[in-house]
Amino acid sequence: MSRSTMPKEISSSTQPPLLKGSAxxxxxxxxxxxxxxxxxxxxxxxxxxxxxxxxxxxxxxxLALALDQWRGEETRRxxxxxxxxxxxxxxxxxxxxxxxxxNGRPYRPGLPEELRHRIIHVVTEKPEDALFALEEGxxxxxxxxxxxxxxxxPRALDFTASRRLSLAAERHGVPLWLVRFxxxxxxxxxxxxxxVRSAPSPAPQWNAAAPxxxxxxxxxxxxxxxxxxxWILRDDGHSLTAIRPQIATRNRTITADNDEHxxxxxxxxxxxxxxxxxxxxxxxxx
Amino acid sequence: xxxxxxxxxSRRILSIWLARLSVDRWRLSNAQxxxxxxxxxxxxxxxxxxxxxxxxGPRIESANDAGIEAGARKGMMLADVRTxxxxxxxxxxxxxxxxxxxxxxxxxxxxxxxxxxxxPPDGVLVDVTSVAHLFGGxxxxxxxxxxxxDKRGLAARFAIAPTAGAAWALSHYGPPRAILSPDDDxxxxxxxxxxxxxxxxxxxxxxxxxxxLKRLSDLTGIxxxxxxxxxxxxxxxxxxxxxxxxxxxxxxxxxxVPEPLLPVIPLHMPLVQRRLMExxxxxxxxxxxxxxxxxxxxxELEGQGKGARRLELGMWRVDGEVVVRALEMAAATRDAAxxxxxxxxxxxxxxxxxxxxxxxLRASWAEPLAMGQDDIEAAAQSHGTSLAACIDRLNVxxxxxxxxxxxxxxxxxxxxxxxxxxxxEPEPVLQGGFQGELALHHRPLKILDRxxxxxxxxxxxxxxxxxxxxxxxVHDVMxxxxxxxxxxxxxxxxxxxxxxxxxxxxxxxxxxxxxYRHGLIDxxxxxxxxxxxxxxxx
Numbered sequence: 001m002s003r004s005t006m007p008k009e010i011s012s013s014t015q016p017p018l019l020k021g022s023a024x025x026x027x028x029x030x031x032x033x034x035x036x037x038x039x040x041x042x043x044x045x046x047x048x049x050x051x052x053x054x055x056x057x058x059x060x061x062x063l064a065l066a067l068d069q070w071r072g073e074e075t076r077r078x079x080x081x082x083x084x085x086x087x088x089x090x091x092x093x094x095x096x097x098x099x100x101x102x103n104g105r106p107y108r109p110g111l112p113e114e115l116r117h118r119i120i121h122v123v124t125e126k127p128e129d130a131l132f133a134l135e136e137g138x139x140x141x142x143x144x145x146x147x148x149x150x151x152x153x154p155r156a157l158d159f160t161a162s163r164r165l166s167l168a169a170e171r172h173g174v175p176l177w178l179v180r181f182x183x184x185x186x187x188x189x190x191x192x193x194x195x196v197r198s199a200p201s202p203a204p205q206w207n208a209a210a211p212x213x214x215x216x217x218x219x220x221x222x223x224x225x226x227x228x229x230x231w232i233l234r235d236d237g238h239s240l241t242a243i244r245p246q247i248a249t250r251n252r253t254i255t256a257d258n259d260e261h262x263x264x265x266x267x268x269x270x271x272x273x274x275x276x277x278x279x280x281x282x283x284x285x286x
Numbered sequence: 287x288x289x290x291x292x293x294x295x296s297r298r299i300l301s302i303w304l305a306r307l308s309v310d311r312w313r314l315s316n317a318q319x320x321x322x323x324x325x326x327x328x329x330x331x332x333x334x335x336x337x338x339x340x341x342x343g344p345r346i347e348s349a350n351d352a353g354i355e356a357g358a359r360k361g362m363m364l365a366d367v368r369t370x371x372x373x374x375x376x377x378x379x380x381x382x383x384x385x386x387x388x389x390x391x392x393x394x395x396x397x398x399x400x401x402x403x404x405x406p407p408d409g410v411l412v413d414v415t416s417v418a419h420l421f422g423g424x425x426x427x428x429x430x431x432x433x434x435x436d437k438r439g440l441a442a443r444f445a446i447a448p449t450a451g452a453a454w455a456l457s458h459y460g461p462p463r464a465i466l467s468p469d470d471d472x473x474x475x476x477x478x479x480x481x482x483x484x485x486x487x488x489x490x491x492x493x494x495x496x497x498x499l500k501r502l503s504d505l506t507g508i509x510x511x512x513x514x515x516x517x518x519x520x521x522x523x524x525x526x527x528x529x530x531x532x533x534x535x536x537x538x539x540x541x542x543v544p545e546p547l548l549p550v551i552p553l554h555m556p557l558v559q560r561r562l563m564e565x566x567x568x569x570x571x572x573x574x575x576x577x578x579x580x581x582x583x584x585x586e587l588e589g590q591g592k593g594a595r596r597l598e599l600g601m602w603r604v605d606g607e608v609v610v611r612a613l614e615m616a617a618a619t620r621d622a623a624x625x626x627x628x629x630x631x632x633x634x635x636x637x638x639x640x641x642x643x644x645x646x647l648r649a650s651w652a653e654p655l656a657m658g659q660d661d662i663e664a665a666a667q668s669h670g671t672s673l674a675a676c677i678d679r680l681n682v683x684x685x686x687x688x689x690x691x692x693x694x695x696x697x698x699x700x701x702x703x704x705x706x707x708x709x710x711e712p713e714p715v716l717q718g719g720f721q722g723e724l725a726l727h728h729r730p731l732k733i734l735d736r737x738x739x740x741x742x743x744x745x746x747x748x749x750x751x752x753x754x755x756x757x758x759x760v761h762d763v764m765x766x767x768x769x770x771x772x773x774x775x776x777x778x779x780x781x782x783x784x785x786x787x788x789x790x791x792x793x794x795x796x797x798x799x800x801x802y803r804h805g806l807i808d809x810x811x812x813x814x815x816x817x818x819x820x821x822x823x824x
Contacts, residue, residue: 054757055797056731060824063731090673090709103732104822108692108704110729120677120691120709124684133680142673198796200764210767211792214824 033192033226035233035240038072042225045138045169046162046176048190052197053102053151053181061196061216062177064233066145067112068240069175089144091115092137094122096130098151102181113237118144127154131161138169138176145175152183159187166190185221192226195219199232199245217245296541298424298446298468300398300412301453302431304391306441307408308336308348308384312377314439323439326351333371336379337364347379384408391440392550398431403547409457411450411547418446428463450547451539452476455483455502472540477503484535490522494532497521505532556590556649558582565604565641569633572601572642576629579647580622586649593618593655599629601636602644609636616681616710617674618653624675628682677709698772700788700820701733727770728790730800730821737818740801744817747807751789754801756819761793769803784811790823798823 038044047065051058074087093106100123108116122137124130127150137146146169150157166189169176178190185193196219201212216233220226231242304310313330314323322328333353337344346367349358356371367374385406392410395402398421401413414427421427428444435442445456447466456464459479466475476483479502481494499505508514515533524530528538528545537543558579566572576599587594595618601609611632619625671679680689690706693713697703707714742754748769753762768789784805792798800821805811 054759056822056824057797060731063824092676100735104734105732106692107700107730107733107821108694109700110731110733110821110823117713120673120689121706122680122684122689124688129684132683136671136676136679140671140673140676142676198798200796201792201798207767209765211765211790211798211823214798215796216824217796 031226032229033220033223033231035068035242036072038069039075040072041076043069043073044175044191045173046166046178046190047192047194048178048180048188049194049196050180050183050185051195053099055198056103057196057198057216058179058181059103059106059147059149060214060235061194061218061233062147062179063112063115064216064235064240065194066147066175066177067115067235070144071239087144089118089142090120091118092120092122092133092140092143092146093149094124094130094133094137094146095149096124096127096151096154098127099149099179099181102151103149112235126156128156131156131165134165134176134178135168138165138174139172140174141172143174145177148176148178149181150178150183151181153180153186157186159189162188162190190222191224192220193222195221218242296468297413297415297448298418299448299450299453300414300427300431300444300446301405301450301457302395302410302412302435303443303454303457304388304408304410304435304440305443306348306350307388308379308381309334309350310440311380311384311387312336313350325439325441329375332375333358333373334375334377335364335367336377338379338381344376347381381407389550393552398427401549403549405450405454405547409454411453414446424465425463428465432463448472449539449541450545451485451535452541454485455479455539459483473506476539477501477506481505481532484532484539485529486532486535487527487529490530490532493521502536505536509533509536554590556583556586556592556594556652557646558586559644559646561644562642565643567638567641572633572636572638572645573626573630575645576633576647577622577626579645580625580629583625583647583649584620584622587620587652587655588657590652591654591657592649592652593620594625594649594652596649596651597625597629598648598650599632600644600646600648601642602646603638604640604643607639609642611636613682614651614686615674616677616708618655619674619678620655621675624678628678631682674710697775699775700729700772701737702775728767728823730798731824733800733821734819737802737820740817740819742801742803742817744803748787748803751791751801751817754817754819756799761797761799763791764794765792766790772802782811784809784815788820 047062049058049062049065051061077087095105106119106121108119111119122130122133124133130148130150134146134148137143165176165178197217199215199217201215204210204212213234213236217230218233219228219230221228230245232245234241234243312334313325316329317323318328322330324330330350331352333350333356335349335353335358336347338347342363344364346358346360346362346364348360353371353374356367356374358367358371358374364376385404388404388406388408388410392402392404395410395412399412399414399417403411405411414424418424418427421430424446428446431444432442443457443462445453445460445464445466447453447456447464448468452466452472455476456466456479459482466472481499481502481504482491483502486494494500499508505518508518518533522531522533525534528534534543538545560575560579562575566575579599583594583597595615597613597615599611599613601611603609611629613625613628613632615628677689689709691709692704693707694716695703695705695714696716738756740754740756743752744750745752750766750768751763753760755761766789768791769787770789771785771787773785774783786802786804788800788802790798790800799819800823801817801819803815803817805815807814
């Protein structure tokens with residue numbers, strides 16, 4: 001029962017020790033993902049979000065996750081008296097032609113408030129050029145993060161290319177959020193891989209017939225340090241909340257992560273999700 | 287008179303009139319040795335006229351002393367002068383060269399004052415306010431200027447006065463080396479000058495002569511009482527062009543109205559080049575040369591405290607062809623390695639032919655750049671590149687226009703409320719908040735480049751949409767908010783453009799879209815309304 005709890009000293013240290021017992025390793029890996037992990041030092045530099053090209057959920061999820069991570073960095077930076085307080089950095093948003101055709105361009109009035117004035121948009125004709133732009137982006141120290149949108153499974157985006165991106169992003173510390181429209185789960189070295197679709201929104205306070213706050217059904221199907229899981233993500237403009245879908249359907253608002261008091265039927269539903277256990281398998285695993 | 291009183295301590299303008307500029311240039315450029323450069327010697331001893339070809343035949347532009355003696359005047363037809371003096375020599379005039387020479391003389395004239403302006407076609411104005419003591423007084427200054435112009439073989443007349451107008455009048459029509467001291471009464475000192483000293487157009491001069499107004503005193507005499515000024519004002523109604531209105535010119539001469547003049551500022555375009563001993567035909571050698579040039583350019587720019595925004599690399603081939611590759615950067619830079627890297631992809635498909643013998647790098651657009659920019663390439667390994675370098679690289683590989691940023695634009699039409707501009711340009715300032723800032727309306731996260739036509743089931747004429755088909759899928763509308771009516775911008779578009787009713791909808795699976803109905807049923811602007819899907823909400 002203590003498998004799912006993460007030991008205190010590991011969660012607080014930014015660099016976990018390399019050599020560990022297999023029990024400790026599996027314990028660390030089994031720490032469930034939750035929003036705000038970046039504030040504790042667990043940042044992800046390369047993630048992939050798979051979504052349908054016929055809805056904006058993939059982009060919204062990438063933005064929400066990136067914002068969540070950035071807010072964590074901000075809180076850490078604010079606590080550092082020597083750090084520069086006003087962040088003026090920009091965001092690089094790379095789209096290839098096919099992605100624009102399927103999913104449109106970012107629309108400034110609809111973007112989150114703190115990102116609107118930071119967008120630098122790149123249009124590329126071919127996926128190869130998009131990969132080049134992404135790599136140039138993650139090597140640029142003046143960017144908060146890089147968003148890429150690529151449609152389908154182009155030949156250029158193979159495991160080597162994705163590994164290149166991962167290494168560059170980790171070396172220079174610029175996170176990359178790659179949205180894959182209508183793509184199969186091919187090989188990739190992304191540290192976290194999400195499957196995202198829209199979820200019915202909660203009824204807003206005033207007009208129950210209107211669409212409510214954007215909600216996303218996100219499934220983390222492969223991650224290096226977390227077991228897979230499903231969440232309903234909502235970004236209210238200040239923070240990201242993640243609710244387990246079973247609980248959400250019962251209209252409870254418990255942000256349940258690593259929570260050993262979570263209910264038994266919840267755990268049983270979760271064990272079904274572990275159809276593809278990734279713990280202990282190679283990077284190239286699906 | 288207070289304005290004239292205040293002039294007494296204000297400015298001193300030196301006017302230089304190069305009375306014979308074109309003839310002097312012709313003589314100096316023809317001279318084989320210093321002896322012939324003197325006036326009246328060699329070819330200049332014969333009567334000579336500089337002519338311009340016109341539709342009616344050659345016309346005299348100017349003539350040398352012997353030519354004037356023989357009867358040649360500016361504006362005469364050459365045929366007429368030939369009757370007076372059959373032996374007159376002819377040479378083509380060169381107005382562009384004269385202006386060019388005048389520009390150089392204007393910059394040279396800054397030796398007498400920090401500010402100088404061209405006074406085309408043949409004059410220079412220099413501001414010598416509170417600098418005359420460096421030359422030992424204004425008289426000494428004029429003597430110095432006279433000596434230097436004589437040495438250059440240029441005929442010149444000088445005058446110093448509190449206003450540009452007065453200085454011009456005295457240099458053209460006053461005594462040689464006239465000085466109008468601030469204590470003098472300008473009106474009485476200048477009263478005997480002809481009205482031509484006012485720099486007026488020819489037709490205005492004709493009118494003044496017909497009116498019998500020949501000297502400045504005639505004009506100031508009329509102006510003395512208020513009525514006379516009114517009369518002249520009625521006669522010359524053109525207030526816009528000073529050259530057409532003697533009153534404006536008079537006020538400029540007296541310093542009652544300001545006369546703005548554009549100063550000449552010498553600009554040096556950073557340029558470095560290599561002439562090669564052996565024509566090069568291989569890429570590695572070219573890269574080496576470009577690297578050297580970039581180093582030179584960086585040094586040159588650093589000396590001027592500038593960074594290049596646009597660079598042009600010209601390669602002269604042995605067979606006479608010139609290959610030019612241009613580069614434009616998002617921010618000013620003088621980093622040699624960065625420049626080389628940007629050029630390297632542009633040099634791939636250059637055809638060297640039989641070899642390249644000269645390579646020249648020119649910064650045709652440079653901006654001030656503070657010292658101490660880091661070496662971008664070396665820093666890139668450890669700290670990552672800067673944003674400007676990143677954008678430059680993207681631009682070079684993807685082509686101009688691939689990188690842009692969205693900015694808000696004051697328009698109600700959704701696709702027009704966002705524009706794309708260069709990534710590092712400052713954002714335009716919008717008055718007030720615009721629809722981006724309206725908290726009441728939700729806008730979609732993304733919009734399609736072109737709104738896509740959808741078929742919608744809805745209760746006519748203006749009920750909520752029930753279901754729609756888009757890209758082959760049927761979506762049932764579960765929740766809907768709207769309509770938000772957006773009328774066409776009548777000040778911009780034709781009257782047949784239809785209004786739009788926007789609905790924010792959510793379908794059964796939670797997908798949120800932004801759709802609109804284009805028009806109303808009975809708006810007489812087309813058939814039944816169409817539906818379009820424009821945006822994808824988060």
